[in-house]
Amino acid sequence: GIQVEQxxxxxxxxxxxxxxxRCNFSDSVNNLQWFHQNPWGQLINLFYIPSGxxxxxxxxxxxxxxxxxxxxYISSSQTTDSGVYFCAASPPGNQFYFGTGxxxxxIP
Amino acid sequence: xAGVTQSPTHLIxxxxxxxxxxxxxxxxxxxxxxxQQALGQGPQFIFQYYExxxxxxxxxxxxxxxxxxxxxxxxxxxxALLLGDSALYLCASSSYRWGGRSSYEQYFGPGxxxxxx
Numbered sequence: 001g002i003q004v005e006q007x008x009x010x011x012x013x014x015x016x017x018x019x020x021x022r023c024n025f026s027d028s029v030n031n032l033q034w035f036h037q038n039p040w041g042q043l044i045n046l047f048y049i050p051s052g053x054x055x056x057x058x059x060x061x062x063x064x065x066x067x068x069x070x071x072x073y074i075s076s077s078q079t080t081d082s083g084v085y086f087c088a089a090s091p092p093g094n095q096f097y098f099g100t101g102x103x104x105x106x107i108p
Numbered sequence: 109x110a111g112v113t114q115s116p117t118h119l120i121x122x123x124x125x126x127x128x129x130x131x132x133x134x135x136x137x138x139x140x141x142x143x144q145q146a147l148g149q150g151p152q153f154i155f156q157y158y159e160x161x162x163x164x165x166x167x168x169x170x171x172x173x174x175x176x177x178x179x180x181x182x183x184x185x186x187x188a189l190l191l192g193d194s195a196l197y198l199c200a201s202s203s204y205r206w207g208g209r210s211s212y213e214q215y216f217g218p219g220x221x222x223x224x225x
Contacts, residue, residue, distance in 0.1 A: 004150075031212060041145075041196050043216040086150055088214075095164050096141070096200075096214065098150030 002027040004089050006099035013077050013106050021072040021102045023087030031090040032063055034072050036083050037101070043086070046072070077106045110135055112201050112217035120223045121189050129184045129220045133201030140182040141214065142174060143198040151198055157182050158204060186222075194224045 003026040013019055025032075034046040047054050047061040049070065054061055058077075063070040070089075074081055084101040113132045121127050133140050139158045143151035153166035157176035176182045180201075186193055200214040 033213060035216070041198075041219045041221070043151075043198065045213070045215060048213040088151075095153040095156065095166060097153070098143075100150050 001094070002029065002089060002091055002097050004087060004097050004099040006085075006087055006102050008102060009100065010103045011105070013104065015077060015079060015106055015108050017077050017106075018073070018075045019077060019104070021074070021085055021087075021104075023070040023072070023089070023099055025068050025070075025087075025089045025097075027068070027091055029065065029068075029089040030092050031088075031096065032070055033088045033096075034061055034070070035086045035088065036081075037086060038083050046085075074104075077104075079106045079108055082106045112199060112215050114197075114199050114217035114220050116220060117218070118221045118223075120225060123189055123191060123224055125189050126185065126187045127189060127222060129186075129197050129199075129222075130181065131184070131199030131201075131217060132181045133199075134215050137201035137203045137215070138180050139202045139204040139212070140176060140180065141200045141202070142182070142184045143200065144168070144193075145196040145198060145219075147195075154184070189224045191224050194222060196221050 005024045035043040049063045051065045058075045060073045088096045088098045090096040141156040142154040145151040156164040160176045171187045196219045198219045199217045202212040204212045
């Protein structure tokens with residue numbers, strides 16, 4: 001299977017700051033998703049983005065499939081943004097592989 | 109529009125016992141995948157069901173088995189429980205056409221937290 005690596009593993013921000021989370025994958029994929037896992041374990045869909053750029057409010061994501069990476073941007077962070085962010089990718093006709101996540105803490 | 113539901117929410121079992129977890133997919137979805145998430149790790153793929161058949165399987169032993177019903181709901185069964193099976197079990201649903209360059213977005217349920225003592 002493919003390798004999915006996320007960086008940084010941990011991130012501490014002051015409320016209002018901006019951040020960029022990165023996801024690298026080792027082979028071609030045709031599915032890529034970003035999730036936010038809340039403290040109760042629920043995985044919340046942020047973006048389905050196998051290629052291109054999408055924006056949703058303060059969050060945006062870009063996937064450059066040919067260079068095998070995706071970026072998640074969080075602007076004007078809020079305490080409610082705290083939690084673990086996961087990237088998951090799947091090659092054609094294959095299962096999803098998750099990264100180990102980025103743990104984000106936003107301090108008031 | 110009902111999302112993905114899972115039951116039970118929490119479960120405590122003894123080593124050697126068997127457990128069954130249940131999942132109902134999001135309305136309009138026909139494919140169910142199961143994942144195991146150990147503490148501090150990302151979810152690991154167990155298997156995927158489509159048209160009542162296991163279509164893909166991850167690196168999990170035969171103690172892990174599943175079933176999909178005609179209404180697309182699914183069960184995950186784990187036999188001979190080990191302490192290492194303690195984890196959050198997540199179910200994901202999608203609308204999926206098997207074969208070729210498939211593209212699909214997954215939606216996850218709230219999970220079942222299994223503790224084996």
